[in-house]
Amino acid sequence: MGGRRTYNQYCGLASALDVVGERWTLLIVRELLMGPRRYVDLLADLPALGTNLLAERLRFLVERGVVEQVDLQGTGSRLAYGLTPAGRELRPLVSGLARWGMRFVGEVSESDTVRPHWGFLAVEAMLRPELATGIDECYEFRVDDDVYHVEVRDRVPRAVKGPAADPAMVATTDATTFVRIGAGRLTPLAAMVTGRLSLVGETDAVLRCCELLGLDAGMAPGRAAG
Amino acid sequence: MGGRRTYNQYCGLASALDVVGERWTLLIVRELLMGPRRYVDLLADLPALGTNLLAERLRFLVERGVVEQVDLQGTGSRLAYGLTPAGRELRPLVSGLARWGMRFVGEVSESDTVRPHWGFLAVEAMLRPELATGIDECYEFRVDDDVYHVEVRDRVPRAVKGPAADPAMVATTDATTFVRIGAGRLTPLAAMVTGRLSLVGETDAVLRCCELLGLDAGMAPGRAAG
């Protein structure tokens, strides 16, 4: 019977962690930030998460108003789980944590899972809005089977799902390479040389995109290694 | 042998959670955000955290470069733990989580712990920078034995430890009342009427402070309940 484990602290942070601080919970939220997903899809993208645990987490998040069941097709069947407005408010926090955690991303190991849509979160986390002045273009990313792009309009960069209308640059790569670049363990130039990354577009646009994402393109002449 | 449990996901968020996602870790960070603290103080402010667990968490955070031992007095004894620059980068995330979690803060129960310095984090989380235009003053808070203040200069509000130089308002209360007000479960007016809160200063300054913190002062005439 004993209720769930809480911190019993009268504090906003402790209350937040009582809701989303348990193991796997924020990773479930990350998945749902990409849009509603069904139970089996969540299980497939979160290896080592037990099915009983996923069910319990979802039930709890629904109870707390962070997640809701959505009917994607109007039929009663094939329900999915999506974020409520309260859940969507976690986006900047999840994104910020992802950015903070980039420094701990090491080299990929054989046991590591990678998913192309995680790159979307990485792009969103890497964007530097303060460097978007004077830019008015889009950059498209094709990561494995996923396509998304960055759109810069009115000095505000946004990460958007799906292809871009008239991209100034198109990057094509695999999910692992994409995250390795994002973690700074591989420069775009090195990835191109080894054939793991294709960049199509004006050189200037490519450099602007790299700068916007805080990446060392690895293309500057005579650049000394840090 | 058996290493620590990780998510084994090649992703910034998963890596972040591998470092600060375990139970108690972010609460330890919260304590250290208020400045370096010693082992026993951490234990005292975090009831139900086992001493072995605290030792292991600290060791791990030091190993990952989030926490470091600091020598407060130059003597080798009485070491304390403080945040590294990487650890300090967690401040906006911890603050944001605290703000997000405010909605889940219920009524205080007998088993709940409250600490006055948590109010500092609450104030920082509640600040609405976009409402600071045209203000140039300080508000002091005396919560149990803790004193801190909000300073608004050049349209930027900051939470600062210690007393204010020339506060436009001084609030005196206990930690529980302070968090109850922050969670919106008590208006400042209701707290004053019951003698749990004292506000000294011009009425206009009090109202500006409440607005800056997103609080319904409970003082507007003819206000309908939401």
Add this chain to the structure above:
DNA sequence: CTGCATCCGCCTCGATACTG
């Protein structure tokens, strides 16, 4: 096949006792 519930072994957690 989807969306869980049940069961079980293990590891983490939390409390207490103990040591330098």
Add this chain to the structure above:
DNA sequence: CAGTATCGAGGCGGATGCAG
């Protein structure tokens, strides 16, 4: 004061069962 050692309880992870 600053931890280490120990141990019971319970959360977690994996396999399996089962109803719609």
